[in-house]
Amino acid sequence: MALALVGLLPAIGAAESARDNWIKSLVAQLKIQRRYPLQASGEGGTAKVLFHIDREGHLISAVLAETTGDPALDREAVAMVERAQPFAPPPPELADGDLTFLVPIVFAPRRTSEIFQLDENRLKFRETKPNDAVLKARLDGVCRGC
Structure with missing residues (x-):
């Protein structure tokens, strides 16, 4: 299975190390939950999941913002975010508006193993x-x- 997280929005500022570290921990927590569903066609694709967390790191909502074209991959992209919760509480200097993320999740096509x-x-x-x-x-x- 190949799956990669390519980035998070909002953009990460270089000067804010507490924010950078928190974003890195969030990405690592998401990566731990990555799976390639057996029901998927094997073609791969990129799903984008929009999710929002609260000040304690609990997931408030997660929705598919962009489809891969494969329903099994789309369900897995949202399920991956749901499984990863709760997240570490965000640093206090982050505004509530900065707790919404758009995560591109890339499912690489399956190859003969x-x-x-x-x-x-x-x-x-x-x-x-x-x-x-x-x-x-x-x-x-x-x-x-x-």
Whole structure:
């Protein structure tokens, strides 16, 4: 599964380190919750979730602001934000208006995994007929003298 958070709005100011650290912790908390839903088509896409939190870090609302075109990915994008709560309380210097965020969540297209490629190799191995010595060695390994 590939999923990335590309940014948060409002923009992060370089001079405000408490704010920067809080935003970084918020992003890290969201990243922990990332998943690629099994029901998704595998095409990937970018969903944008608009969410608002209160002064204690509790989620007030989360809505899909931009769709990926895949309902399973869209549901997962909103669910990811919901699972991540409660967030750390924001620094006191942040205004209440700064507690609304637009988060782009990028779901990369699925690719054939190495596990699947290994399974293909195993299928090819199973298709070959083992000779009698190989078969006897396998049976002896399982039966141990039976």
